[in-house]
Amino acid sequence: MRTFGTQAIGIRTPIIHQGDNLPEIITNAIIEHTKETNTTICDHDIIGITEAVVARAQGNYATVAQIAADIKTKFPTGPVGIVFPILSRNRFSILLKAIATAVDELYIQLSYPTDEVGNHIISTEQIYEANINPHKDVFTEQEFRQLFPDLKHKFTAIDYLELYRNLGNQAKIILANDPCEILKYTKKIIVADIHTRTKTKQRLLTAGAGTVYGLEDILTQSINNSGYNQTYGLLGSNKASEDKVKLFPHSCEEFVTKVQTLIYEKTGAKIEVLIYGDGAFKDPVGKIWELADPVVSPAFTNGLLGLPNELKLKYIADTEFAHKRGTEAREAIIERIRQKQKNLIGKEETEGTTPRRLTDLIGSLCDLISGSGDKGTPIILIKGYFDNYACE
Structure with a gap:
């Protein structure tokens, strides 16, 4: 069994200035990362770019x-x-x-x-x-x-x-x-x-x-x-x-499409791209709801439309397959995932999953990884976000 699932990685870039060719900078940074880590960019990987560097490159x-x-x-x-x-x-x-x-x-x-x-x-x-x-x-x-x-x-x-x-x-x-x-x-x-x-x-x-x-x-x-x-x-x-x-960046749809196209030309991988701002989450101690931007993501590619379509793994493990253990339990759950319906909204086996838009979930993940301080990682590479327990 594969031991890793979704990975979110902060990618460093040069300091971005007005007039910079940001799609090219992003593409080069991603390719350099794959060389450093001996990895590849795959279909359905996600690249998040903070709205701040998009607006800075625009001079907005x-x-x-x-x-x-x-x-x-x-x-x-x-x-x-x-x-x-x-x-x-x-x-x-x-x-x-x-x-x-x-x-x-x-x-x-x-x-x-x-x-x-x-x-x-x-x-x-x-x-x-x-x-x-x-x-x-x-x-x-x-x-x-x-x-x-x-x-x-x-x-x-x-x-x-x-x-x-x-x-x-x-x-x-x-x-x-x-x-x-x-x-x-x-x-x-x-x-x-x-x-x-x-x-x-x-x-x-x-x-x-x-x-x-x-x-x-x-x-x-x-x-x-x-x-x-x-x-x-x-x-x-x-x-x-x-x-x-x-200001919040403008012409964002054109931007995410340009990045998606450049990555495809350089790597052959059909990735998804979003621009993200504040995440949509609340600090339980300070009571502050982080989202002071009008939206989490002002633009994203079409593969990020919609909501997650996931089974609640622990629910089916404790109900349908409570009597199974070890390899038998794993194989039964994998088959259950492979046979799941394309639209699980309202189904009991999804109870407890997060009914939020993909862009809000992914944008919040990006915001938490990049932070708002001196990490210097305005690009987030997310691998395996659309994987599940059945993926080898």
């Missing part, structure tokens, strides 16, 4: 001034409100600077006790102890500080209310979980949440909002030679400097 950046110029066209005059931004210097600080530069007056409504992705302003226990109803209770910053004097984040030691007020040119802070509270201050709204943005927009418009844009509606085209993203705008952006953000 925007400055505070370029972002502000687009916002100014959407909100020429009057006060503007921001609803539900996440608490992140990396994700939102530069965007807030740009918004504050563009508008006459700014209101920021934060959700509590956490933002959308689980960053805590205060703990859930503090809410209960203060006898607060987070579904309806609304606070100004001053009222909130009277109840909770220490608002420094547990891990970063940042007081995000103070930080956002100052970055927003002394913006007024409101804490409420009903997005319609912002309408008491202004009818002009920037919806800043990520995964719930469509619902938030609908609620505001139904409640009488005037002008409503989401972060995904800003920089959908180049402004004053800026980068852009036609689908996600500012969503998925990261701080690049004190005056600039790196």
Whole structure:
């Protein structure tokens, strides 16, 4: 019996700069890896590329001034409100600077006790102890500080209310979980949440909002030679400097197809390719849901469409073949896997498997392998992902 299954390997590359031929760099790095390890690239191997290097090679950046110029066209005059931004210097600080530069007056409504992705302003226990109803209770910053004097984040030691007020040119802070509270201050709204943005927009418009844009509606085209993203705008952006953000990459479908084609030309193997950003998983200690990008994977080749179609191995071992042992059990399970249906959705023998899209699972695996620090492996090679216990 073969002793190894799926393998995920971080592949090092040179530092990527604007204008680099990234598909060629990726292909060369993969081929060099096979030479170093005396391995081969096989059909159905997967290559993941972090969105950061794709955007860097594209030069997909925007400055505070370029972002502000687009916002100014959407909100020429009057006060503007921001609803539900996440608490992140990396994700939102530069965007807030740009918004504050563009508008006459700014209101920021934060959700509590956490933002959308689980960053805590205060703990859930503090809410209960203060006898607060987070579904309806609304606070100004001053009222909130009277109840909770220490608002420094547990891990970063940042007081995000103070930080956002100052970055927003002394913006007024409101804490409420009903997005319609912002309408008491202004009818002009920037919806800043990520995964719930469509619902938030609908609620505001139904409640009488005037002008409503989401972060995904800003920089959908180049402004004053800026980068852009036609689908996600500012969503998925990261701080690049004190005056600039790196945007989510554009033209991603063309990119993954190019990499797939180059690998085939060089190796003869039909691989799958995806671009990945944040993984979709939650930290059980810090309570932070990692996914601050709008999607795990903005583009992937067709072989990564769909959900896993897997039997729950321990379930069939404990039920159908509980009476078998050793080689007999192994051979029975292998035959059971070979005979499984092409669509197992809803079948009892799949209970306990993970009903998530392949791209979310694979992208999360890639994100965990590459990390966000100094590993220097923006490419992940995954071998044997589509193997199962029956594969020799």
